[in-house]
Amino acid sequence: MRRQVLPEDALDATDRAILNALQDGFPLVPEPFEEAGRALGIPGEDLVSRLTHLRHIGAITRFGPFYDAAAMGGAFCLCALSAPEALFDGVAALVNAHPEVAHNYRRDHELNMWFVLATDRPEAIGETCERIEAETGLKVWQFPKLEEFFIGFRVPA
Amino acid sequence: MSMIDSIDRRVIAATQAGLPLTDRPYAQVAETLGLSEQEVIDRLAAMQERGIIRRIALAPNHYALGMVANGMSVWDVDDARASDFGRRIGALDFVTHCYLRPRAPVWRYNLFAMLHGTSRQEVEEKRAIIRKMLGDACTACDILYSTRILKKTGLRLQNG
Numbered sequence: 001m002r003r004q005v006l007p008e009d010a011l012d013a014t015d016r017a018i019l020n021a022l023q024d025g026f027p028l029v030p031e032p033f034e035e036a037g038r039a040l041g042i043p044g045e046d047l048v049s050r051l052t053h054l055r056h057i058g059a060i061t062r063f064g065p066f067y068d069a070a071a072m073g074g075a076f077c078l079c080a081l082s083a084p085e086a087l088f089d090g091v092a093a094l095v096n097a098h099p100e101v102a103h104n105y106r107r108d109h110e111l112n113m114w115f116v117l118a119t120d121r122p123e124a125i126g127e128t129c130e131r132i133e134a135e136t137g138l139k140v141w142q143f144p145k146l147e148e149f150f151i152g153f154r155v156p157a
Numbered sequence: 158m159s160m161i162d163s164i165d166r167r168v169i170a171a172t173q174a175g176l177p178l179t180d181r182p183y184a185q186v187a188e189t190l191g192l193s194e195q196e197v198i199d200r201l202a203a204m205q206e207r208g209i210i211r212r213i214a215l216a217p218n219h220y221a222l223g224m225v226a227n228g229m230s231v232w233d234v235d236d237a238r239a240s241d242f243g244r245r246i247g248a249l250d251f252v253t254h255c256y257l258r259p260r261a262p263v264w265r266y267n268l269f270a271m272l273h274g275t276s277r278q279e280v281e282e283k284r285a286i287i288r289k290m291l292g293d294a295c296t297a298c299d300i301l302y303s304t305r306i307l308k309k310t311g312l313r314l315q316n317g
Contacts, residue, residue, distance in 0.1 A: 006221045022215035052178050062216040064175035071208045096308045106305035147257040149247025
């Protein structure tokens, strides 16, 4: 995962317009880049090459369908554990090795590792936590969402 | 997994890492699956309709775009008022996600709000706005900054 801030001049106005516009949606038609490009005033071909470049320089982390595990009959759960500092990297490797771990962040708190499990069956959340506990010897705390207050997910570019 | 059939599953498996950046991305996905382009489009549209696909979109890299300070602000809010405050906090334009979650023996906070900014100072200013909004409904709060991304892949199906 690239963790570097792009220089100011890495993106031009068109790149920024693309990053803003495509956070909202992408058409489901045979030539979607052509259609999305029309709204941005550029040919589909240019949109493809700009997106390829944006992905290459790390301005984009993902492009495509965002699936909701819960809507498919599966589940998501935010989990946390407290890894001893000296063992932190080893614990991270054990946790990350599980394909159910969708993302994982180190945070500065007593509970220093926070990860999200995404599974195709609700029971798999508890099972995965048990496996991680057995492998690491650490208690995994589960913080499933009870309610979501979601307005948008936009980052101004 | 009663909501999706085996063809949906194959479409999900072929697209969960992303769409190909080519003039006819759905045709390319269709080719790898032995389906028609229209069938892939129809399947994706149906899954979007049913909420299985939240959106087809681009995810920017916050960090690369200068949002280098990312904090998970957490709040211990009176249970009776937590949903109401959650809605109001979720509506703030600098909050990307807001959730109500259970407490744990080692964890007293029930409301979570993700804050992003170009500096920690900016995030702290945003956090102060929420603190003020919650008033006496909030008995404790904290913020956990992410100091390292250890993994970020999104959803992966096991038997796609």
